[in-house]
Amino acid sequence: MIDLQGYGPRLLEGALVTVELAVLSLILAVILGLLTASAKLSRNRLVHGIGTLYTTLVRGVPDLVLMMLLFYGGQIGINMLTDQLYYAFDIDIFINVDAFVAGVITIGLIFGAYMGETFRGAFQSVEEGQMEAARAYGMSPLLAFRRVRFPLMMRHALPGIGNNWMVLLKTTALVSIIGLTDMVRVAAEATKATHEPFLFMIPVALIYLLIATLSEWGFAKLTKRYNTGFGESSEWNN
Amino acid sequence: MEQLNGWFTELLSGNLIFTANTLSFYWGGLVTTVQLVFLSLLIGVILAVPLAIGRGSKRRWIKLPIYAYTYVFRGTPLLIQLYLVYYGVVFFDGIQDSIFWVVFKQAFFPALIAFTLNTAAYTTEIFHGAIKNTAKGEIEAARAYGMSRKLMMRRIILPSAFRRALPAYGNEVIFMLHASAVASVVTIMDLTGAAYYVYARFYAPFQAFIFVALIYLCLTFSIMFVFRRLEKRLLAHLRPRA
Numbered sequence: 001m002i003d004l005q006g007y008g009p010r011l012l013e014g015a016l017v018t019v020e021l022a023v024l025s026l027i028l029a030v031i032l033g034l035l036t037a038s039a040k041l042s043r044n045r046l047v048h049g050i051g052t053l054y055t056t057l058v059r060g061v062p063d064l065v066l067m068m069l070l071f072y073g074g075q076i077g078i079n080m081l082t083d084q085l086y087y088a089f090d091i092d093i094f095i096n097v098d099a100f101v102a103g104v105i106t107i108g109l110i111f112g113a114y115m116g117e118t119f120r121g122a123f124q125s126v127e128e129g130q131m132e133a134a135r136a137y138g139m140s141p142l143l144a145f146r147r148v149r150f151p152l153m154m155r156h157a158l159p160g161i162g163n164n165w166m167v168l169l170k171t172t173a174l175v176s177i178i179g180l181t182d183m184v185r186v187a188a189e190a191t192k193a194t195h196e197p198f199l200f201m202i203p204v205a206l207i208y209l210l211i212a213t214l215s216e217w218g219f220a221k222l223t224k225r226y227n228t229g230f231g232e233s234s235e236w237n238n
Numbered sequence: 239m240e241q242l243n244g245w246f247t248e249l250l251s252g253n254l255i256f257t258a259n260t261l262s263f264y265w266g267g268l269v270t271t272v273q274l275v276f277l278s279l280l281i282g283v284i285l286a287v288p289l290a291i292g293r294g295s296k297r298r299w300i301k302l303p304i305y306a307y308t309y310v311f312r313g314t315p316l317l318i319q320l321y322l323v324y325y326g327v328v329f330f331d332g333i334q335d336s337i338f339w340v341v342f343k344q345a346f347f348p349a350l351i352a353f354t355l356n357t358a359a360y361t362t363e364i365f366h367g368a369i370k371n372t373a374k375g376e377i378e379a380a381r382a383y384g385m386s387r388k389l390m391m392r393r394i395i396l397p398s399a400f401r402r403a404l405p406a407y408g409n410e411v412i413f414m415l416h417a418s419a420v421a422s423v424v425t426i427m428d429l430t431g432a433a434y435y436v437y438a439r440f441y442a443p444f445q446a447f448i449f450v451a452l453i454y455l456c457l458t459f460s461i462m463f464v465f466r467r468l469e470k471r472l473l474a475h476l477r478p479r480a
Contacts (some may be wrong), residue, residue, distance in 0.1 A: 060458040061451040062416035065430055069451065073443035166313075175314035177423055184317060197325035205322075207312040212313040 007190045007200065014183030015207050020181065022172050022211075026165060029106025033115025040120050041075055051116065058113035061075075064174050070106045071178045103175040111168050118160030123152040155226045162219040166212060181209065190237070255440050256449070267432030268453060272347070274428065275418050278353035279411060285358040290365035291391065304362065311359035317358055319419050324348040324424045345424045353421075357414050364410060368403035369395055401472045408465035412458055429453060 004011065039051030058066065075097045085091045126149055136145035176185035187200040194200075291305045311319065327348050328334065341347050372395050380390040422431035435448035437443050 057451075057455070060455040062419035062430065062454055064419040064422075065433065065451050065454060067448055068430070068434065068437070069443060069447035071446065072437060076443060170315040173317040174420070176317070177420070184272055184315070184321075187318075188321060191321065191325050195325075197322055198329070201322045201325075205310070205318050208315060208318070209310065209313045 004203075005121075005190070005194055005196075006201070007186060010186045011190075011200070011203065013182055014181060014186040015204075017100070017180070018172050018184075018207075019211070021100065021107070021175065021180075022165075022169050024104045025107035025111065025172070026168060028104060029111035029115045029154060029168065030161075030163070032108060032112025033119050036112060036116025037119035037123055040116065041123060055113040055116050058110055059117075063107075063110050063171050064177065066110055067106045067174055067178055068104075070109070071099075071102045074102055085148045099175075099178065099180045103172075103178070103180050107168060107175075110171070111164055114164050114167075115161070118157050118164060119153070121160070122157035123149070125156045126152045153225065155230060158219065158223050158226055162223075164218075165215060165219075169208065169211060169215070253354075254444050255436065255445050260297055260436050263427070263432040263435060264429065264450065264453065267427055267429040269449075270346075270426060270431075271415070271418055271421075271428040274350060274353065274421060274426075275411075275415050278350055278357055278418075279356045279414055281350075282357035282361050285354070286361035286365055287396075289358065289362040290369060292371055293362055293366040308359040308362050311356055312363065316352065316356050316417050317423065320349060320352040320420060320424060323352040323355075327351075345421075345426045349421045349424060353414065355419065356417070357410065360410050360413075361407065364403050364406045365399060367406075368399035371402065372398055402476075404465065404469050404472060408461065408469075411461050411465070415454070415457055415461065 036051050036054060039047045040055070042048050042051070078095050080098060082091075082093050082095060085093065130148055130152060131144060134148040139147065172182060173184045176182050176188060179185075183204050187204045190200045191197045289304050289307075291301045293308070295301050324345065327342050375397060376394055377390070380394040384392065418428060419430040421428045422434060425431075427435070429450050433446045437446035440446070
């Protein structure tokens, strides 16, 4: 058995942080993505413009730069805001930006833009007739979305969501740079202390591969489910 | 020139952060980033062509190791690969006594190796997908002309596959530009490293990082523009005719 020199439990804790961070950011990204896709398909020019600006800016700038901007700038920005509140309304609050929350928000914001593009394409590929039929049945817009547009859209969105998830998972490694103790950070600290990079980095790489392999399997199952009634799943290839 | 210089000095006067000194930092960062990305992409493509052909081979002992390589490098974060090469390079016996140590002492070359291996893995998969999707008719026609496998690969399959791989490869180039920001972690003064330095020195996150974000945006748009033009030229035969 390999000797992790006492770093084993911390590595596992770090792995848990990575998984939590990835899953929470994915949820935020999906919500933002749905909003962005709706905004980009909106007839309102202002809303459309905001959606386009968001996706273009986020996809044109490296993840790490955005992360540093939001993380280092976030605390200063919030401090300035609370200062203003104090001067203007005499409200005295102090908000401390938690590294984990900042990580989730940043990664969610970044991948919300990518998800937005995925969902936009998927929304467009749902035939209008289906939605008209739903409306003709007297379904409310929310019910029509939940029962008709969403299940039909997911078939087209799943390959894109799967790819985004894989990239998101690897992007979580960047939070180690801005000070969050995920498994990459634990491994980097252990490497610096013991000068044994292979001993710590290779297990971490294997955990990433394991998560990626498991989620590929999960996505294959989901694809099968959402393709029910549409024959062979030709779109999923990876 | 004199006028320009005067205008420039006036523009920067009263600005505490963006002095000529910090701007030269950003310029140095830009040069480093472009060098790093360009070199790793260039070597990556050269490696990826034979790998992509091998990846489609019928022989398992050729196909499987290449698949394992792309699977591992595409399934793990670039940061880990960078750490492994950066901290791991000293473990090669005798490298510190050899002439290569002059090169490997700097962080630039471990980073170049990690980036090259990473982009080669992605590019291999892109090219492999394009080669696999070559139209059957093209291959049949080549065979009917009596071309050998080698000649067919060189004259028919590869030129056609490279063209069809262009849009996906353009994305990979942009992805690599953005991924190169992690180089700043191993003491390289690339664009992100320069921005971090300016942030740390003036405690001005907004100015430092928004400025560098704009530079990255310009680079991204330039790459997109070049690839759009290339696609228009090289994929003209695939466009629907009006």
